[in-house]
Amino acid sequence: MAEPAPMWTVLVLPIVLGGLALFAASLNGVLTAVASGRRATLAEWAEPLRASARLLVRQRRTTFRADVVLRRVGIAGIVVAALLASVPTPLGGVAVADLPVGVVWFNAMEILLWALVWLTGWGGNSAFSLVGGYRFLAQALAYELPLMFALTAPPLAADSLRVGAIVQAQQDVWFALWMPLAFLVYLIGIVGVAFWGPLSPPAAADVAGGVTAELSGADRLVFLAGRYLMLAAGAAFAVPLFLGGGQGPLLPAWLWSLLKMAAVLAVLVWLRRFSLVRAERLMSWGWLVLLPVVLLQVLVVGVVVLLRG
């Protein structure tokens, strides 16, 4: 894991993350098709590509006195944040940069969405898109703290904030097996970060699409891509953190990493079948259930680390 990362990893990162995001979008389309009684044909899998092409050629709508600068910062920033968040995520044993504080880095990049999603909602100068931005912040206040504590469990057990060291510490047993609650809370947090599935009220139909309400053309494409990229980045980071990174029999490490990432991502995408959670209910669950649960989990991990000596 200590190998210095070659330059080509900088090019591989967007390709792999983009591929995962495209997979998530396709799977979402297929699940929609199946839910409405159609068959999952190859055309359904390719639907996101066609939709992207349509959005690219469509002219952008503008709203009255929109703050275009802030909106563009928000939209493009989500893509950048997702890519930066994945910098310490190793594929096999190689990451773009195995930062000394990789876990904190991921946390910092993921939290940028607080600002970016709100800016996207604000920039449109439209009530519904601003409501979407506010909803995101309200949700973030509920899931962020449990997510942060879930992120501390693996570094605590591995005695390092370096992602490479966390993977190495799972040679005998994956962290997901003996800190399942932290893993679960982490996944819930990622669903919140990407405002996906049950936590998608910021972009829900009852506010005409929320933050996406006024987005059209290339803006819309980049924003939706950024959201899938963030979901993919979160799923990918779960692999070194909880699922032993590239460890596995027979297959090469990078392929194991990729398979595990795709599996976690598929589970996250599948969560779309659950109904929306209201922000105030999420707030109660976040602070009264998730936070105590994850604190207990961290306590257990701490005790195990002490006993192990």
Next chain:
Amino acid sequence: MWEVIAFWVLAVLAVASGIAVFRVDSMARATFLLLASFLFVAGEMLVLELHYLGALTVLMMTAEMAIMAVFMIMFMMNPAGLEPMEMVHNKRGALVISVAVFVALTAAALVVPWPERAAPHPSDATHQLGEAIMRDKMLVMMVVGVGLFATMVAATLLATARGRYGEHAAPSRPEPSPHAHAHHHHAGGDR
């Protein structure tokens, strides 16, 4: 070499966005210019190889400014700056004072014989900070924890409409009701 370039670029950007905070009309822009200033300072920390503090600054400030934006919008009468207006008092006095302070501080920074670095850098700055928190600075951290808890309680009490006496306390504003007039009359008679 690249550190020097990074330092100057980040420094200029940090100060420029800091000044711009008070020059834009839109509250949203002001808030996120302030965030930009913090992010550039976080970049300076990374230049000094303080990875943990840099990441922590990004993390804390982004969350803080996002929440701040909500309050900005809530309290400003013209949050988007669509109708420009002056919201300042004693502009010239403030400018004179702050320029004087800048000159004085800069002079002090350049004139004072600062101590030379006496020891090499620790191999892991994050580890050093963690050790300090869990050993020498433990007591400070515990006091800080209590302070934060007190802040949470106090801020919630101040901010909730019903105050500290719960649901049954008198509402801060009289509710419109058919008896409101008679009530008022009665109160007036008491005085």
Next chain:
Amino acid sequence: MNLQVFLVLAAALFAAGLYGALSQQSIVMIMMGLELMINAVLVGAVAFWYYAWPQQADGQFLVLLAMVVMAIEMAMGFAATIAIFRARDVDMTDLAADLKG
């Protein structure tokens, strides 16, 4: 690079924040001025740690404390603003200066 240039950067940030805190009328904008001044403290703290006293973590620790101060300032500042706004419908310091109530 040396300690001096970092301190000049801190001085510039501090002065900018001071200008905001002195000149702005809105409570929220005054708080932004204060935050910018604390930003200067962050720069000064890490510079002193790096260039003058790296053998102990005090400089780094000061950054943590400054962040705590900012969090407390934000929470109490906004709570007070909400309380004033509820009672008096004002959010400007000039209007809150009288002794009404």
